[in-house]
Amino acid sequence: MPRAARLHSSVSEELEVIAPSKLAIENVSKSFQSASGTVLALDRVSLDVAEGEFVCLVGASGCGKSTLLNIIAGLEKPDSGTLRADGKPVTGPGRERLVMFQEPALFPWLDVFGNILFGLKLKPNLTRSDRRDVAKYYLELVGLSRFEHANIHELSGGMKQRVSLARALAPNPRVLLMDEPFAALDALTREQLYGDIQEIWEARRKTIVFVTHNVREAACLGDRVLLFSPHPGRIHEEFPVKLPRPRDINSVDLAAYATRITKALKSLGQTAAG
């Protein structure tokens, strides 16, 4: 990276590629109260995610995949079971595990740059100019340098999600949690982002847990695709995706994987209906 050479030493330290986390989820259960009674969103789910692994969670809506993501993020507490990141129990939200949400969670009272700076300002031991350099680096990484001072409402949906990605990456988390981040985007923008996210994942080495209901998307991005079954939410089946990267969403090999996963997903729906 040509930029890195010019950067201040504490900045290059901040931008260093750090070791991604290992996640260990054991017997996690979570239920909610709803109008029709208690819903078991997650039923004794166990899952190990290796350092730097890209794991996709797929399933019908209401199968608990987003709940699991929120639990990993520390935004929700499981009723039972344990969650460890690098061997340490997760007790609440923390900047080692940052979330990119489906809805644009960008702050409208800040401009693009202010949004990316938000998490950096909460990181101690960085000077003002360090933070600016780091923010600029990520803005460049997502290809939005020209929009540094744009207001959030002036951006397109795809640009908003790029800013969200830069904001989540800026504090250099070990884990990136993505909750259907591309669901609201048009197909063309989505395809661009599939390429970008794979590139960034390679460059920044993060452990990524990615929730989606789009099977093709999951097969395109994941090292592993976990299929969730609803009511109660469980991991039904696991599909390792052994394709070289970067992957093209339109490739035939990928379609074969997607077909297999879709089949499994459909048979799940039938048993649930029957």
Add this chain to the structure above:
Amino acid sequence: MKRFLLASAFFAVLLLLWEAAFRAKLWSPVLLPSPWQVASYLKNAAVDGTLAKATVITMRRLLIGYFIGLVVGLPLGLLTARWKLFGDTIGTMALGLQTLPSVCWVPLALLWFGQTEAAMLFVVVMGTLWSVVIATETGVRNVPPIYRRAALTMGSKRLHMWFKVILPAALPFIVSGMKQGWAFAWRSLMAAEIFVTILTGFGLGQLLHYGRELSAMDQVIAIMLVIVVIGLLADKIFFSPIERFLHHRWGTSQA
């Protein structure tokens, strides 16, 4: 430019109609003075300093009262939004008292504080406070939970969360509450000044009152105009830029 000309034409026509009504002697000149009489009162009052003195006194009461209303109202609004106990008590009280026209506070203020500046301030504060409390509470309650969640994951909590996330997110509501509070403060103060003669200074409301006592309609109308102009200026100088900024940032409307 075209808008400015049209607006100027509108006010010119208004003045002409007024002058025409005066010349047609539709009402007695005692009841309806001509624009020139009003202008000449304004000129004299400006030259002998009456107007400036009264304006300063009124503005001082208004600004101090408004400021107290904001300083007390904002934290109260945050508390009512944050804790149920405050919402059930102070929130309900604010809702009730906001419906009370602030002139209703005048008798109580007089009995409690006598004919003093404190009585004036009390009425202004009561006029401002409740709408600020309610606007702040509404603003905070309307902050999308996703902002809190996003901020939480980035390590924001407690005071940082309040000052860097919840307050700015609630800003559009808070500003409209501040604007409403300002309008209410004006109304309360005028009511108080008209009803209460106090020896610590004659404000615009008192000039208005004496204009009535002396049947000096030129004075009454002139002071009303001054009050209108001050209100407009406050809006253009203080609130408009803030609202423009909010619209620009949030992308709410094209002004």
